[in-house]
Amino acid sequence: MLLLIAIMAATTTLTLGLVLRDAASDPYETTRAATNGPDAVAYAADLSRLQQLATASGVTAHSGPYPVTSEKLQASGRTSDVQVIGRDTAEVAVDQPAVTKGSWVSGGGAVLEAAFADSLDVGVGDTVTLGGGSFEVVGVAVTAASPPYPGTSCFVTVGCIHGAIPQDQNLPTELLHNPGLVWLTQADVRSLATDPNSLSYVMNLKLADPADAQAFVDSYGGDGFVQSWQSIRSDATDLAKDSQILLLIGAWLLGLLAVASLAVLVGGRMADQTRRVGLLKAIGGTPGLVAAVLLAEYVLVALVAAAAGLAIGALTAPLLTESSAGLVGSAGTASLTGSTIVVVTAVALGVAVVATAVPAMRAARSSTVSALADAARPPRRTGWLISASRQMPVPLMLALRVAARRPRRVALGVASIAVTVSGIYILLVLNTFLSSQTQTGGYTEDQVQTLRHVLLVWTVILLSLAAVNAIVITWATVLDNRHASALTRALGATPREVSTALAIAQVLPALVGAILGIFPAGWILLAGINAITGADSDNAALPALWQLPALALATVLVVAALTAVPARLGGRRAVTETLKAELA
Incomplete structure (x- = not known):
């Protein structure tokens, strides 16, 4: 039982680490389907640049360009940096944020990104202050066009709501730290901008082949900033990746501990089986056969522990990958891939063999007479x-x-x-x-x-x-x-x-x-x-x-x-x- 528990602890944690990222990616895919998520998102201060991008090769549909400005939002006694996007009141075919509470934007009404609203503890009917003006929160929504709050630091006039910073040496130095995302009508956004020239613009693109999104970004990124949906998904699942790293660290530490535990347990059992070794050799068992007999029982325990670890890890993974407020759907039960099963089983067998090989070989090569006598060694x-x-x-x-x-x-x-x-x-x-x-x-x-x-x-x-x-x-x-x-x-x-x-x-x-x-x-x-x-x-x-x-x-x-x-x-x-x- 101790052998089983020791190996199962290591294999369970290793399984959690290996399946965690796959389990956590499902909510983003659900959100992307529910919001007609874009294949690429372009962000630039030059409006003509985005208009040219709309007719680029491979683009089949787009929404925007939409005006974007940076502001300070005050709510619940807190002040936060925000990126404010102006949207149409009518629905669009590419990136229509899914409203989870309330309704979509209207004149004088603001819609907050769900994770940001959850962080502020702000809901429908509350009032927030933007640029000195008051707006009623009319809705809470999710989008696949940017990762949920908190994002990364962004430049004020260029924006960067999509989790990365354009590599341009001429960008302004003022930063927004983890800005939230707010949607208003386009007229309300333009009224917030003190200088019309300070507005940036964002456009959502649909491509003929979504799998080619990164190649499109590489071709058309230029001085306008373009990000693929795969990159946004990666940013959206950062938390799951961090969780995976933590679990893998724990898995390898537990693996080392399991080896030490097994070595002690096996050493004790080998000492108790000295006479058994002598009997096996006395009836004609070779050292190799004796070692194989002694190893077989531990290999069997390792296989059982690996199976138990795989099952427990897969069933436990969703508990650590609950969807954030900024995504819809849930992780569900992670499916075990063939590579995960092979890796976990190999680690379990490796732990058992490493811990038992030396004691087993030492016992197998001992003298038959001394093993049968099982006499204590004089100090x-x-x-x-x-x-x-x-x-x-x-x-x-x-x-x-x-x-x-x-x-x-x-x-x-x-x-x-x-x-x-x-x-x-x-x-x-x-x-x-x-x-x-x-x-x-x-x-x-x-x-x-x-x-x-x-x-x-x-x-x-x-x-x-x-x-x-x-x-x-x-x-x-x-x-x-x-x-x-x-x-x-x-x-x-x-x-x-x-x-x-x-x-x-x-x-x-x-x-x-x-x-x-x-x-x-x-x-x-x-x-x-x-x-x-x-x-x-x-x-x-x-x-x-x-x-x-x-x-x-x-x-x-x-x-x-x-x-x-x-x-x-x-x-x-x-x-x-x-x-x-x-x-x-």
């Missing part, structure tokens, strides 16, 4: 080490002896804690980053909550698996040392000293792992994430300095608490019962 004794140990407190001396008997297990314990702490370090970095985004307007509160839900998913799984690892390692240590612990108690050690020694044997590696998990592992992981995402590592939002030693201390205390119970149980087992069992 190595060094004179200077014995002399030094006499000066130590009894629990510390016993703890070091326990650790020295299983150096590979100690290394796995250090690695397990380092992986966990590096993941928590990244969590602190991301939490600091998300907090700064709400202050700067990079994300809305709802978007930050969605990303924090994603963080919570893999953080809970990560911490749970790490806790299981700590308990499993302690219990495996208790079982391996039951005979030695009984002899130690027979020679005068108290149950408390033995229990404390078993706990210290886990706490010391935890301290080393916590330090390594912060530096260098945490820093290396952060650098890798920045390299993958293209983020600026120099401007990374790092957690407060006091949080780092607090993280290391908390890790040690948690490990001490988790290992106390199995260590106490192991240290209080009856001496005579243990020694009789070993003799039998």
Whole structure:
């Protein structure tokens, strides 16, 4: 069951990451169909430029050009930058925003983009102030011609409501930060513009082949700004892409933890199956056959865990990809592609094989006679080490002896804690980053909550698996040392000293792992994430300095608490019962 849970945790998170973006793209497609979304959107200050574009090769229909101006909107005690588009009261064939509440534009009435209205907590019947004039909100609508609020920073006179900035060196320097989108009648927009020459214009284009939209943009972009519908979709699903990155980070961290967990579990089972190995070899089993027999059970568990992870991940993905207020439709249940199934299954099998191959081969190559005898290996004794140990407190001396008997297990314990702490370090970095985004307007509160839900998913799984690892390692240590612990108690050690020694044997590696998990592992992981995402590592939002030693201390205390119970149980087992069992 522990093997199954360990691999299933990793495969579930990996599945979530792989299917998340596909699941989140469905609402945009639904919105595009509901609004007769454009294949390309052109934005320019030169009206004649757009009029020429309307007759370009490949254009089959268009709407606009529509006047656009930039203003400050005041509502609900807040002031926000907005792009205001003048539209006709009649419906058009290309990009007719779908009204979700109220009605379409009319004289003196404003329609707000749905995500922007939701952010302001403004609804139909409320009053907003634009350019010093009051407008009644007559409707709320969605569009596929621009990504939902918040967008990106835009130049005032050129606009850029579509989520990107034209690459023109002569553009004005004043920026609008995450402007909202408002629709008015064309007459109302022109009345807001103090200078008619300050107006920009937007035009929505329908192409003969929507798949050629990017090629059209490359051909006709020029000094007017043109954006394809695929680019708008990419901007509209930025949140899903960020969620996908977070889940993939968690999946790989869980994969590393699963390897450490499996290695400990497999090592313990191999020790218990030493006599079984001897029997297989005694009846003619080759080392290869013995290794295959031992590996087969873990491969089978990995396949079951992969299937469970794929199912749970696909069913859970829609909960993390709920449609934003600026899109219609919902993500639904993500379909599993063949590539996703292959990747997740391969990772599960890889984790099982990596963790079990070495112990299985070591057991298979052991001597048949020694395996059948299953005798304990005598400890190595060094004179200077014995002399030094006499000066130590009894629990510390016993703890070091326990650790020295299983150096590979100690290394796995250090690695397990380092992986966990590096993941928590990244969590602190991301939490600091998300907090700064709400202050700067990079994300809305709802978007930050969605990303924090994603963080919570893999953080809970990560911490749970790490806790299981700590308990499993302690219990495996208790079982391996039951005979030695009984002899130690027979020679005068108290149950408390033995229990404390078993706990210290886990706490010391935890301290080393916590330090390594912060530096260098945490820093290396952060650098890798920045390299993958293209983020600026120099401007990374790092957690407060006091949080780092607090993280290391908390890790040690948690490990001490988790290992106390199995260590106490192991240290209080009856001496005579243990020694009789070993003799039998």
